[in-house]
Amino acid sequence: AQKITQTQPGMFVQEKEAVTLDCTYDTSDQSYGLFWYKQPSSGEMIFLIYQGSYDEQNATEGRYSLNFQKARKSANLVISASQLGDSAMYFCAMREGASGGSNYKLTFGKGTLLTVNP
Amino acid sequence: NAGVTQTPKFQVLKTGQSMTLQCAQDMNHNSMYWYRQDPGMGLRLIYYSASEGTTDKGEVPNGYNVSRLNKREFSLRLESAAPSQTSVYFCASRDSLLRGQYFGPGTRLTVT
Numbered sequence: 374a375q376k377i378t379q380t381q382p383g384m385f386v387q388e389k390e391a392v393t394l395d396c397t398y399d400t401s402d403q404s405y406g407l408f409w410y411k412q413p414s415s416g417e418m419i420f421l422i423y424q425g426s427y428d429e430q431n432a433t434e435g436r437y438s439l440n441f442q443k444a445r446k447s448a449n450l451v452i453s454a455s456q457l458g459d460s461a462m463y464f465c466a467m468r469e470g471a472s473g474g475s476n477y478k479l480t481f482g483k484g485t486l487l488t489v490n491p
Numbered sequence: 492n493a494g495v496t497q498t499p500k501f502q503v504l505k506t507g508q509s510m511t512l513q514c515a516q517d518m519n520h521n522s523m524y525w526y527r528q529d530p531g532m533g534l535r536l537i538y539y540s541a542s543e544g545t546t547d548k549g550e551v552p553n554g555y556n557v558s559r560l561n562k563r564e565f566s567l568r569l570e571s572a573a574p575s576q577t578s579v580y581f582c583a584s585r586d587s588l589l590r591g592q593y594f595g596p597g598t599r600l601t602v603t
Contacts, residue, residue: 377533408591418534418581420591464533477522477541477585478549479592481533 376400377465377482384487386455393440394450394485396465402426406468407448408479409439413461421463424448455489462486493517495595497582503601504572512567512598514582522585523565524549524592525557527578534581540565572602 378397386392398407409421424432424439432439440449452459463486466479495516504510516523521542526534526549536549540559554576556568565584569576579599583592 406590410591410594416579416597418583418594418597420593423590425590466534478524478536478539479534480550481526481535483531483533 375482376469376480377467379465379482379485381485382483384485386452386487386489388457388489388491389454391451391453392455392487394452394463394465394487396448396450396482398446398448398465398467400446400467400469402469404470407439407441408466408468409437409448409450410464410466410481411459411461412464412484413458418464422450452487457489457491460487460489495582495584495593497580497595497598499598500596501599503603504569505603506573508572508602509568509570510572511569512580512582512600513564514566514595515564516582516584516593517563518584518586518593519562520584520586520593521562523559524583524585525555525565525567526581526583527551527576528581528597529578537567537580572600574602576600577602 405426407424411419422434422437424441436453438451462484464484465482498513524539525537538557540546543562579597582595585592
């Protein structure tokens, strides 16, 4: 079974509107972390936002917020006020186990290609 | 502060040739990782090194070897390249206090 599922291969949004990119995960660990990365067409991987399984509040970083629903095992990325530069591939990833552990590996989803239209 | 650097940026190999992908980070990070990215597959972990002197297999280690030369450098070696190893390879690093991994720019490898 896939550990990270991103069900939207592609999404379109109008400039200045908000968009939600879906991510569901599967783990039996109590301690885990969820990440979102952005990959523009230039190819680099850019870390956007992190949510720990014990964090009580949803993570926010500027225009990015993570809608964390633990019971549903979902960690959706919300981008507010979309900009043309947000057009990119977005990957959800999960770390299983405690963040301080040395055995720190990420499992990635297959990604969602976001296109922002002017 | 260059972050995570990778060399080369592009490489074309013939089947059976060998090569080493180099990765270095100047952030004094403990852990380093090698991933491959294939179309429609996301990133998959090949090998990682939790700290200097240790290496462990990831999800897709077959056909690869790694060396953690020192705290800064983590190399990935293909002993006998195969067309199935055509991919984009990313190196990443992480400090124990950081929550995200920081990625290099990638190496695009084609095996013919």
